[in-house]
Amino acid sequence: MPDQTIAGRSVAELNDAFAGGSLTPLDALESTIARIAAKDDTHRAVYVIDADEARESARRSGERWRSGAALGPLDGIPVTIKENTAKVGLPQSYGTAAREPVIATENSPVVDRLQEAGAVVVASTSMPDFSGLGSGVSSRHGIARNAWNPAWNTGGSSSGAAVAAALGYAPVNIGTDIGGSIRIPAAMNAAFGFKPSYGRVPINDTYLGRCAGPITRSVRDAAHTMALIARPDSRDHSSLPDESIDWTDLDVDIRGLxxxxxxxxxxxxxxxxxxxxxxxxxxxxxxxxxxxxxxxxxxxxxxxxxxxxxxxxxxxxxxxxxxxxxxxxxxxxxxxxxxxxxxxxxxxxxxxxxxxxxxxxxxxxxxxxxxxxxxxxxxxxxxxxxxxxxxxxxxxxxxxxxxxxxxxxxxxxxxxxxxxxxxxxxxxxxxxxxxxxxxxxxxxxxxxxxxxxxxxxxxxxxxx
Missing domain, CATH: 3.90.1300.10 (Amidase signature (AS) domain)
Known part of the structure; x- marks a missing residue:
C-alpha cells in the first residue's frame, strides 16, 4: 500500500526527494491515487482520475530527474484541475446532470503550461451545477464535503479543489473564481487560495472577472504554480503581457507597510x-x-x-x-x-x-x-x-x-x-x-x- 502522506508534502519537499532518489514521481502519484481512494468516498472531491496517462507522465518525469534534466519545480508533481478546466481526454459536464459529459479535445492554457513543465495532471475535481453555487452540492457529483468535518459545507464553486488541497490529494490544485470561487472554499477548508489579477492566468472561456488560480496548503506552492501558469496565451484576449515577475521572491519587510x-x-x-x-x-x-x-x-x-x-x-x-x-x-x-x-x-x-x-x-x-x-x-x-x-x-x-x-x-x-x-x-x-x-x-x-x-x-x- 503506497504511503498516502507523500502526496501531502510540499513541492520543495518532493523536489528534494526526487533529486536525492528517495522518492520518484511515480511514488508521489501512487500516493495521490491511494489517498483519493481512502478519502473520497466520504468527501466527493474528485470527478475523474486519469490514472493511465498520469502514470506515463510520472515515469517520464522520473527519467528526467534521474538524468539531471528536470524541467523545473513542478516536474513530477501531482496536480488536480477543476472539472471546468479542459484537459484532452477528460470529460466535462459543467458539474450538472443536465449535460451529458463531453470529452475535451483541447487543453486549456493552464493545462498546457502545467504539462509543458512536467506536472502530472492526475484528476479533475468536482464543482456545483454550472459552477454557480457557493457550496459543493452538484446534481452530477453529489455533495462534496468539508475536509475537516464531512457534515460541513465546502464552499464553492471550486469545492473539490479546496478539499483536495486540504486533504493532501496533491500539492497543487487548480480552481476558478468569478465571485469568490477559489477563496471561499479555500477559507472553509483552511487551505491557501489565490485569485490572480484578471488576465494574469489565461483561460479560454473568458468572462467578466473570471480567473483561474491555485489552491494549495502553502503560499510557496501557489507561487511555484503561478510562475508557470501566468504566461500570455493568444486564446485569451484578456491575457496580460509577460511582466517577468519573480513569483518565488516572497520576502517582504512588514515594517511600515x-x-x-x-x-x-x-x-x-x-x-x-x-x-x-x-x-x-x-x-x-x-x-x-x-x-x-x-x-x-x-x-x-x-x-x-x-x-x-x-x-x-x-x-x-x-x-x-x-x-x-x-x-x-x-x-x-x-x-x-x-x-x-x-x-x-x-x-x-x-x-x-x-x-x-x-x-x-x-x-x-x-x-x-x-x-x-x-x-x-x-x-x-x-x-x-x-x-x-x-x-x-x-x-x-x-x-x-x-x-x-x-x-x-x-x-x-x-x-x-x-x-x-x-x-x-x-x-x-x-x-x-x-x-x-x-x-x-x-x-x-x-x-x-x-x-x-x-x-x-x-x-x-x-x-x-
Whole structure:
C-alpha cells in the first residue's frame, strides 16, 4: 500500500526527494491515487482520475530527474484541475446532470503550461451545477464535503479543489473564481487560495472577472504554480503581457507597510462575530511587526451584490441553462438552483443592462480604496461553513460580500487560514491589493503564514 502522506508534502519537499532518489514521481502519484481512494468516498472531491496517462507522465518525469534534466519545480508533481478546466481526454459536464459529459479535445492554457513543465495532471475535481453555487452540492457529483468535518459545507464553486488541497490529494490544485470561487472554499477548508489579477492566468472561456488560480496548503506552492501558469496565451484576449515577475521572491519587510482592514464593504453588512475576532487577531500580528494599520470604512456606496453582481451573474447562469449547446435536459439539474436562477426572468432587459452598468462605479470605488494601501485585509467569507447539504444560495451574499468586488475590479486577492471557530470551522483572512500587484498579495500572505499564531495554523496531519 503506497504511503498516502507523500502526496501531502510540499513541492520543495518532493523536489528534494526526487533529486536525492528517495522518492520518484511515480511514488508521489501512487500516493495521490491511494489517498483519493481512502478519502473520497466520504468527501466527493474528485470527478475523474486519469490514472493511465498520469502514470506515463510520472515515469517520464522520473527519467528526467534521474538524468539531471528536470524541467523545473513542478516536474513530477501531482496536480488536480477543476472539472471546468479542459484537459484532452477528460470529460466535462459543467458539474450538472443536465449535460451529458463531453470529452475535451483541447487543453486549456493552464493545462498546457502545467504539462509543458512536467506536472502530472492526475484528476479533475468536482464543482456545483454550472459552477454557480457557493457550496459543493452538484446534481452530477453529489455533495462534496468539508475536509475537516464531512457534515460541513465546502464552499464553492471550486469545492473539490479546496478539499483536495486540504486533504493532501496533491500539492497543487487548480480552481476558478468569478465571485469568490477559489477563496471561499479555500477559507472553509483552511487551505491557501489565490485569485490572480484578471488576465494574469489565461483561460479560454473568458468572462467578466473570471480567473483561474491555485489552491494549495502553502503560499510557496501557489507561487511555484503561478510562475508557470501566468504566461500570455493568444486564446485569451484578456491575457496580460509577460511582466517577468519573480513569483518565488516572497520576502517582504512588514515594517511600515500600509495595510487597510475592512469588516464590511457595504454599510450594515459585516461578518460573523467569531470571524471578526479571528481577523482582529491576525491584524494584531501585523501591527506587532510594525505595519501601519488603518480601518477601511465601507467603501461601496450601495449594495453591489443585490444591484449589480447577483443580477448580472444570475442572468449569465440562466443563459447557460437555456443554451442547447450546453444543456441536454434541464430537468436533471439541481432543481432548487434552477428555481432560484429562473426568477431572473422577471427582470426586463433594461433592468439587466442597468445592473451591468452599475458594476462600473462599484469597480471604481473598489480601485480607489485599494490604491490607498499596499494591501487590504478582510474576512474572506462573512459566514462560517454551514451544513454540507446547503446550497448556500440565501447565504451567498455572506461570503461573496467580501470577495466579488475584487473579481469585477480585476484585482488580485487570496485567502489564508487565520483561525478556527469554537467548534473547529476554519476562518479565512482575505488579502487584496491593487491591480497587477499579485506578488504583493503573495508576499504578505507568506509573511503571515510564517508568523501567524500556532492556533491559526492548520494541523494537516490531523486529517490523515
Amino acid at each position: 500600509r495595510l487597510g482592514v475592512n469588516f464590511g464593504p457595504v454599510e450594515g453588512k459585516t461578518a460573523d462575530p467569531e470571524i471578526v475576532a479571528a481577523i482582529r487577531r491576525a491584524v494584531a500580528v501585523f501591527e506587532a511587526a510594525g505595519a501601519q494599520v488603518e480601518t477601511v470604512e465601507p467603501y461601496l456606496s450601495r449594495d453591489y451584490l443585490s444591484t449589480g453582481f447577483i443580477p448580472f451573474f444570475t442572468a449569465h447562469l440562466w443563459a447557460q441553462m437555456n443554451d442547447k449547446n450546453i444543456v441536454d435536459d434541464l430537468s436533471r439539474a439541481d432543481q432548487e438552483m434552477v428555481a432560484a436562477v429562473s426568477r431572473i426572468d422577471s427582470l426586463s432587459s433594461l433592468e439587466l443592462i442597468q445592473a451591468y452598468d452599475s458594476i462600473g462605479p462599484f469597480v471604481q470605488e473598489t480601485v480607489n480604496m485599494l490604491g490607498r494601501y499596499d494591501a487590504v485585509l478582510s474576512p474572506t467569507s462573512g459566514i462560517l461553513a454551514g451544513p454540507a447539504e446547503s446550497r448556500m444560495m440565501t447565504e451567498f451574499a455572506g461570503p461573496a460580500n467580501f470577495t466579488s468586488a475584487f473579481n469585477a475590479a480585476g484585482t488580485p486577492a487570496a485567502s489564508i487560514n487565520c483561525g478556527f471557530s469554537k467548534d473547529g470551522r476554519p476562518i479565512g483572512l482575505q488579502i487584496a491589493a491593487d491591480r497587477r500587484q499579485d506578488l504583493t498579495v503573495l508576499q504578505v500572505a507568506a509573511w503571515y503564514e510564517a508568523h501567524r499564531d500556532p492556533e491559526a495554523t492548520p494541523q494537516w496531519n490531523s486529517l490523515d
